[in-house]
Amino acid sequence: MDTLTHALSGALLGRFMARAPSDERQPKVWQMVLAGGLAATFPDLDFVLGYVSELTYLRGHRGVTHSFILLPVWAFLLAWLMPRLLRARSVGWRRFYAVACAGIAIHILGDLITQFGTMILAPFSDRRFGWGTTFIIDLPLTGLLIAGLAASALWRRSRLPAALGLAAVCAWIGVGAVGKSEAIEAARRHAVEQGIAFVSIDAIPRPASPFNWTAVIDDGERYHIAHINTRRTGLLTAEPDDNLIRRFSAHYRPVALAQWEVRERFGNGDLGAVREQVRAVWSAPDFAFFRWFAMFPVLDSVGSAGGGGCVSFRDLRFETPGRDTLPFRYGLCENGGGWALVERTMAGWRALSGR
Structure with a gap:
């Protein structure tokens, strides 16, 4: 979840917890609102890890500052x-x-509803948890928080607007959970109908609607995916001059009209001998970072740089239809007698520091 929405959620929670002070030893309502907002912003101070290195940030983001174990200390x-x-x-x-x-x-919970992953047990475990009910930027959710704060400003003596605002946010997250269960069920039906022996089934939240999902069937070697809207009955079209919401939503088809595609984790058979190199990169000790980070890894590219071979992977979580750029594409390039960790960008292969 974005930092602004985190701050708004903390401010609204602070307003709900605030009571009219009976003496000067109690905080005023506005102080409680600001205190809640500041506390809900605090965990994202881990952005400073980016000044160390990009990999340090990715390894540490949503780590110790997002830990339920360390929460009492930070508080x-x-x-x-x-x-x-x-x-x-x-x-x-x-x-x-x-x-x-x-x-x-509330910040930690706000990150848990996304699918990026949050290390709530840090520093004792780097396992990432995520419920994946909500896209990382959800404008209706942010709007509900703003509405709750605005209503609280109008009815200053009552905590009811804050309570209703928080309840509305919870209900909206619940709508997303319903959408996810519908997407998973649609994927399960497709797997049964097509005789796909699946290892796991999941759904990736997408922008613009709680019913926009990328359904994912993992059969162990490949992913069967479809971009679907679980409540839509007809195709949605969008023109270049349509609003952003419609243009994003048009990529998601009704379940009955879903277009399923297969994404090979290690590339298709046409790669020949290169396929072994792809598997070698995937299992290399120097690539442990990406194996830990990725949830739905697939082969991104096979190429060369500096006279050596390069292989990169990406994560289906960040492959959003309608988005021009694709983040978090990492791999290894041959470097003398070993490997060098790289990121694949629009400009080519970029060596990474901070391994």
Whole structure:
């Protein structure tokens, strides 16, 4: 989820938790709102890892600052700072501790509903968790948070608008969960009808609608995928001058008209001997980072750079229909007697530091 939406969710939660102060030792309502927003923004301070290296950022993003285990520690730090930051020196840090905990928690939950993956057990485990019910940028969800804050500003004495706003957000996430279950069921039916022996079935959330999904059937060697809208009954067309929402949505077809395609994890048989090189790159110790990072890895490209062979992979999670650029394409290039980790960009192969 984007940082702005995180901040809004924390601010709305802070308003819900705020009570009219009975004395100067209690924080004011506006201080609780700001405290919630600050706490919900805090976990994304891990962006500073990007100044170390790109790989350090990808390995550490949504790591220790997004950990439920370390949440009490971060909340204590923020609660100690808040009286100083919010002109509330007469208010002890204990008065801010609960809202600091809540703000960090709602940030973590906001990332868990996406499919990027969040290391909620860091530093003891780097396993990434994600429910995958919601696309990483969801404008209706952000709009509900803004509406809740606006209503809270109009009815300042009541916490009801904040409660209703938070409830509406939860309901909207629930709609996404329903859409995901429908997409998975559609994929399951297709697998049974086509006799596909699947290892797993999943669905990737897509923009513009909670019913836009990329259904994924994994048979162990390849992915069978289809871009579908689980509630649409007819095809949606879009012209270049149509609005952005319609242009994104037009890629997703009704389940009955789904166009399934097969994506080979290690490339098709036409690669011949190169296929062994592809598998060697995939299993190489230097490529452990991408094996950990990717959820639906497929071969991206086989080429050469500097006189040596190069192989790159990408992740179907980030292959969004209608998007011109494709991020997170990583691989290995032959480098003398070994391998060098690279990123494949529009300009070619780029060596990475911070291995």
